[in-house]
Amino acid sequence: MRVGILGGTGPLGRGLAARLAAAGTEVVIGSRQDERATATAGAILEAWPGRGLRVTGALNEETADTDIVVLAPPWDAAVPTARQLEGRLRGKVVVSVANALVRQGREMHALVPPRGSLASGVQAALPASAVAAAGHHLPADTLADLDARLEADVLVCADDAEAKSATMALFTAIEGLRALDAGSLASASAVEAFTAVLVTLNMRYKGHATLRLRGVDGTGA
Numbered sequence: 001m002r003v004g005i006l007g008g009t010g011p012l013g014r015g016l017a018a019r020l021a022a023a024g025t026e027v028v029i030g031s032r033q034d035e036r037a038t039a040t041a042g043a044i045l046e047a048w049p050g051r052g053l054r055v056t057g058a059l060n061e062e063t064a065d066t067d068i069v070v071l072a073p074p075w076d077a078a079v080p081t082a083r084q085l086e087g088r089l090r091g092k093v094v095v096s097v098a099n100a101l102v103r104q105g106r107e108m109h110a111l112v113p114p115r116g117s118l119a120s121g122v123q124a125a126l127p128a129s130a131v132a133a134a135g136h137h138l139p140a141d142t143l144a145d146l147d148a149r150l151e152a153d154v155l156v157c158a159d160d161a162e163a164k165s166a167t168m169a170l171f172t173a174i175e176g177l178r179a180l181d182a183g184s185l186a187s188a189s190a191v192e193a194f195t196a197v198l199v200t201l202n203m204r205y206k207g208h209a210t211l212r213l214r215g216v217d218g219t220g221a
């Protein structure tokens, strides 16, 4: 299976690409510029030699032709990017990782996008695709360091059963991650907004907190 990451040249895309590739997944990093995509893929391979990573770069348009597509441009470009590639994304599972956040002094605040969440906005822009929301609470810097210990839950929301199970499988393949079924896309608003609290905590305590839930064993959903 090939996974494409649109806007994959940013911190989240680079980190997720490294972790997915380390899990044996073939990854295509997408960009608006071919050279940036190729350079980013090359930098990952150079940083982690001898691990057999399969990472290449391509324009976002070609990246959208992969089997499952992660949408990772800045949050305010998520819906426009989806709309632009709608034709190529038909019939595919599209994973929205975007959080609509704004910094206010020493805090991050969550904005409320139209339809309540960015993931719902992306689903509306892609009526012929199956959108899942996931990965919002993962810290890009920890993802990018393959030697760093990663231990986190990934809350996955989707209306479509196939999108949910494919997305859960994608994140579960990464060592240290546990994917949990967090319900339909209606829950994505709360999942996205909570990221503001996590980032605020990390700013205050200079930490790398992510999410790990207790009291749920992750089976029998």
Ligand SMILES: NC(=O)c1ccc[n+]([C@@H]2O[C@H](COP(=O)([O-])OP(=O)(O)OC[C@H]3O[C@@H](n4cnc5c(N)ncnc54)[C@H](OP(=O)(O)O)[C@@H]3O)[C@@H](O)[C@H]2O)c1
Binding pocket: 006, 007, 008, 009, 010, 011, 012, 013, 030, 031, 032, 033, 036, 037, 071, 072, 073, 074, 075, 076, 077, 078, 081, 097, 098, 099, 100, 135, 136, 137, 138, 139, 140, 141
């Ligand atoms: N950073 C994190 O720790 C983290 C964690 C969880 C989720 N997220 C979410 O993941 C997404 C990516 O985060 P990031 O920090 O990696 O973002 P970013 O660096 O701001 O942007 C990622 C890439 O998007 C492309 N891009 C920039 N402006 C664009 C535009 N107007 N239209 C289309 N593409 C554009 C750029 O690539 P090219 O110039 O190469 O096209 C850029 O390298 C965000 O939606 C964020 O909310 C981030």
